[in-house]
Amino acid sequence: MFKLILKFQDTVVEEREFEKTPVSIGRREDNDIVIDNMAVSGHHVVIEEEEPNYYVLVDLESLNGTFLNEKKVTRERLYDGDMLLVGKHILSFVDLRPEDQRPVRGQDDKGEQPVAAFRDTVILDTKAQQELLEKHAAEKGVSPDAAVEKPKKIELKGSITILSGGTPEIIELDKRLTTFGKSDEADVKCSGLLIGKTAALINKRPNGYFLAYAEGFKKPDVNGEAVTTQVQLHDGDLINIGSTRMTFNLKEEIS
Amino acid sequence: MRVQSWAISDVGRQRVANEDCHYVDTELGLLLVLDGMGGHRAGEVASKLAMETISAFYTAHAVNSRLGPEMFDDYDHRFTYHTNLLRQAVFIANRVVVEKSMSEEGLVGMGSTLTGLAVHEFTASLINVGDSRTYLIRNGTIEQISKDHTLAEDQVERGMMSREEARDSQLKHILSSVIGVDSRIRVHMDELVLSPGDMFLLCSDGLTAVMNDEETLTFIMSGPPGPGVLGRLIEEVNERGGPDNTTLVLTVLGNDREPTDETSESE
Numbered sequence: 001m002f003k004l005i006l007k008f009q010d011t012v013v014e015e016r017e018f019e020k021t022p023v024s025i026g027r028r029e030d031n032d033i034v035i036d037n038m039a040v041s042g043h044h045v046v047i048e049e050e051e052p053n054y055y056v057l058v059d060l061e062s063l064n065g066t067f068l069n070e071k072k073v074t075r076e077r078l079y080d081g082d083m084l085l086v087g088k089h090i091l092s093f094v095d096l097r098p099e100d101q102r103p104v105r106g107q108d109d110k111g112e113q114p115v116a117a118f119r120d121t122v123i124l125d126t127k128a129q130q131e132l133l134e135k136h137a138a139e140k141g142v143s144p145d146a147a148v149e150k151p152k153k154i155e156l157k158g159s160i161t162i163l164s165g166g167t168p169e170i171i172e173l174d175k176r177l178t179t180f181g182k183s184d185e186a187d188v189k190c191s192g193l194l195i196g197k198t199a200a201l202i203n204k205r206p207n208g209y210f211l212a213y214a215e216g217f218k219k220p221d222v223n224g225e226a227v228t229t230q231v232q233l234h235d236g237d238l239i240n241i242g243s244t245r246m247t248f249n250l251k252e253e254i255s
Numbered sequence: 256m257r258v259q260s261w262a263i264s265d266v267g268r269q270r271v272a273n274e275d276c277h278y279v280d281t282e283l284g285l286l287l288v289l290d291g292m293g294g295h296r297a298g299e300v301a302s303k304l305a306m307e308t309i310s311a312f313y314t315a316h317a318v319n320s321r322l323g324p325e326m327f328d329d330y331d332h333r334f335t336y337h338t339n340l341l342r343q344a345v346f347i348a349n350r351v352v353v354e355k356s357m358s359e360e361g362l363v364g365m366g367s368t369l370t371g372l373a374v375h376e377f378t379a380s381l382i383n384v385g386d387s388r389t390y391l392i393r394n395g396t397i398e399q400i401s402k403d404h405t406l407a408e409d410q411v412e413r414g415m416m417s418r419e420e421a422r423d424s425q426l427k428h429i430l431s432s433v434i435g436v437d438s439r440i441r442v443h444m445d446e447l448v449l450s451p452g453d454m455f456l457l458c459s460d461g462l463t464a465v466m467n468d469e470e471t472l473t474f475i476m477s478g479p480p481g482p483g484v485l486g487r488l489i490e491e492v493n494e495r496g497g498p499d500n501t502t503l504v505l506t507v508l509g510n511d512r513e514p515t516d517e518t519s520e521s522e
Contacts (some may be wrong), residue, residue: 001379012471038357038363038364039364063293063294063363064364070426071425072425072428098476159264174333175332175334176333176334176335176338176445176446176447177335177378177387177446177448198376198377201378202361203378203446203448210448212377212448212450214376215377215450220286224321229451230448230450255517
């Protein structure tokens with residue numbers, strides 16, 4: 001005898017007790033538990049019995065799979081307190097037999113956790129993902145609230161200051177790409193006889209800022225060294241593009 | 256930049272159908288790899304439909320008939336027009352695939368991952384959804400520049416799991432964003448400045464299921480870029496069990512290394 005509690009987005013949809021097996025779960029009307037959701041197969045999963053006293057879940061080759069305690073399974077023994085994920089719904093399994101008649105995970109089947117079928121990619125929607133993540137967090141001894149809170153990240157914030165050869169100003173490098181050159185479309189207009197329409201670009205990457213040469217006879221230079229491909233920029237670097245002089249500044253912001 | 260590209264797609268040893276697809280337009284500089292999923296060949300429908308929608312939308316608006324920012328779902332001003340255009344194409348493909356999957360019982364739940372690259376004069380736009388990857392190979396090193404949308408990677412971002420734990424976690428098989436399943440979709444985009452000689456490898460997860468990044472790099476560097484190295488890489492994937500479809504698109508920019516022959520494709 002066992003009980004299944006069907007939940008969808010924190011709400012208990014259905015609670016049913018079962019004496020006999022098999023108990024089938026799926027989208028079609030002829031199942032014992034009907035889940036009316038497109039993510040659930042017509043006949044998705046069935047719960048059977050196995051000698052001497054086990055309940056076993058068998059996935060009926062469902063499209064989106066069945067998860068037992070966050071692992072994708074095809075056939076697995078069930079224990080009191082297990083959590084099944086079927087499509088976007090959560091099913092809690094409660095063993096209602098007296099305690100001495102229930103199997104305990106780890107005592108009789110070497111304690112093996114269910115193992116996922118090799119490389120079967122599955123897709124979860126946002127809500128189901130969150131449930132799994134919170135459960136995972138709880139198992140690691142972290143409160144779900146802490147799991148939701150993002151770890152502190154150090155973000156690099158670069159800027160350039162035009163010193164001469166252009167309008168003196170500070171330009172924040174918030175964009176992934178900032179273009180420098182003679183072109184009207186350039187983010188920073190630079191002057192100089194032999195520089196290109198797009199003379200140089202600064203690229204914001206996860207590990208910092210990089211200055212790259214693009215086109216034109218005269219290459220940009222950083223601290224007096226001509227740049228032929230790309231160089232990483234450091235706080236205080238002096239950049240010359242044609243007759244435009246500027247400094248690069250880098251600060252770390254904790255977000 | 257001058258773009259040369261080679262592609263190969265293989266069903267592998269354990270699947271009956273190839274649900275991957277790819278798109279290569281060297282003139283426009285657009286490269287896509289998609290990995291479809293869903294039973295009874297529905298995955299094939301999803302990846303192909305997404306590919307056709309994205310390539311057609313991007314091609315239509317990349318050069319002529321530029322769209323104003325008001326035509327976008329969510330124009331991000333930190334990125335260029337072309338990167339926003341690529342993401343908008345993915346938003347549209349998502350709606351198209353979701354709609355198609357509602358239209359037929361056999362297509363319910365189908366979806367597709369995507370990794371894509373658009374090469375411009377000095378820069379490239381990068382886009383991805385799911386776990387198909389793009390690698391940048393530069394100066395003999397390999398760097399994953401796409402971002403995996405898997406529960407394992409999400410855990411890493413939240414600080415709940417180390418990168419090493421994530422590599423072995425079952426959660427890496429669970430995709431947290433995919434084209435065609437949910438009206439809400441997360442799309443990763445990035446931009447980078449190119450240097451002559453840069454190489455990009457776009458791949459479906461048939462490769463990454465059995466090869467780590469350094470092993471992949473060794474194969475790519477084992478000869479001149481072209482069909483030869485891609486063929487050897489596929490052979491190795493299949494020798495290691497070929498658990499899934501594998502699609503590879505290798506692209507070389509500029510003129511640093513001499514290519515073996517003309518742009519070609521093989522299946």
